[in-house]
Amino acid sequence: MTTTDHELAIAANGLRKSYGDKTVLDGIDIRVPAGTVFALLGPNGAGKTTVVNILSTLISADAGQARVGGHDLTAEAQAVRAAIGVTGQFSAVDRLITGEENMLLMADLHHLSKREGRRVTAGLLERFDLAEAAKKPASTYSGGMARRLDIAMTLVGDPRIIFLDEPTTGLDPRSRHTMWQIIRELVSGGTTVLLTTQYLDEADQLADRIAVLNHGRLVAEGSAEELKRLVPGGHVRLRFSDPQAYEQAATALREAGRDDQALALQIPSDGSQRELRAVLDWLDAAGVEADELSVHTPDLDDVFFALTGSADVTDQPKETVR
Numbered sequence: 001m002t003t004t005d006h007e008l009a010i011a012a013n014g015l016r017k018s019y020g021d022k023t024v025l026d027g028i029d030i031r032v033p034a035g036t037v038f039a040l041l042g043p044n045g046a047g048k049t050t051v052v053n054i055l056s057t058l059i060s061a062d063a064g065q066a067r068v069g070g071h072d073l074t075a076e077a078q079a080v081r082a083a084i085g086v087t088g089q090f091s092a093v094d095r096l097i098t099g100e101e102n103m104l105l106m107a108d109l110h111h112l113s114k115r116e117g118r119r120v121t122a123g124l125l126e127r128f129d130l131a132e133a134a135k136k137p138a139s140t141y142s143g144g145m146a147r148r149l150d151i152a153m154t155l156v157g158d159p160r161i162i163f164l165d166e167p168t169t170g171l172d173p174r175s176r177h178t179m180w181q182i183i184r185e186l187v188s189g190g191t192t193v194l195l196t197t198q199y200l201d202e203a204d205q206l207a208d209r210i211a212v213l214n215h216g217r218l219v220a221e222g223s224a225e226e227l228k229r230l231v232p233g234g235h236v237r238l239r240f241s242d243p244q245a246y247e248q249a250a251t252a253l254r255e256a257g258r259d260d261q262a263l264a265l266q267i268p269s270d271g272s273q274r275e276l277r278a279v280l281d282w283l284d285a286a287g288v289e290a291d292e293l294s295v296h297t298p299d300l301d302d303v304f305f306a307l308t309g310s311a312d313v314t315d316q317p318k319e320t321v322r
Helices: 048-055 077-083 099-109 114-127 143-157 173-188 200-206 224-228 243-252 273-286 300-308 311-315
Strands: 008-019 022-033 037-041 063-068 084-087 161-165 192-197 209-214 217-222 235-239 257-259 264-268 292-296
Touching: 008 048, 008 192, 022 048, 022 063, 022 192, 022 209, 022 217, 037 048, 037 200, 048 063, 048 161, 048 192, 077 084, 084 143, 099 114, 099 143, 114 143, 143 161, 143 173, 173 192, 173 200, 192 200, 200 300, 209 224, 209 300, 217 224, 217 300, 224 300, 235 273, 243 264, 243 273
Parallel strands: 037 192, 037 209, 084 161, 161 192
Antiparallel strands: 008 022, 008 063, 209 217, 235 264, 235 292, 257 264
């Protein structure tokens, strides 16, 4: 079923942005269903932060239209701001005051009453495991703690849509995994997240859908598994213990690559159920059975380098997998 605009948290068409003679965004279309994680993946300078800045009303697009939270980005900018939260690459935390004071300041900015501000602050500090450090200056916080505080501050206004611009940059692996869990919990509660990242494993772990941005253009879009199938190199590997069975299978599967030492065959495949069934049918027809069958597909590293590894990729049409 096609997602309608009414079910979309973010819908953008033809976004363009230039600075002088440098085109930063060259006609970007984005559809983000409510309650999902949408990742923008791309190298430095691809235009990821510019997309976030436009959709969060921080800057204006030169062309194109967008609706965020059901509101027109240009005509209803104030309503858009009320529906979103933004955590940028650089923390908004004031390191000269305590974590609690940072939260209460944000509550004041959202015009919460003193009582409500303290209630919301206490709840979020507890939720993000910052209650014990609440009275300490933010300057004493680790990178992971400061990042958690940054997101907690973003949630004071109870936004339905959150923009996370490279939220785990500079964090150690443990803090990154903690941040991933926080993002999953937000989405399970109905929040929509638009995430920009350079970390391929982050997009793979979190995103329902991924768009690859390069030189201001979206060059591919799909789920992680769908994107991996766009890149050649996937294969099914069959390993045999019986040399005779191996030879029979090799005869039946003439397109397979041979590894005579390991008694293994490698058959090009996109990893789909249809192709896997065809391989099994060929083996049945030959009357042989493999001792081990494994499916190998390209990972997001392969996708990333294939799509952003040369300037020529920007002249290619966008690959969209439905």
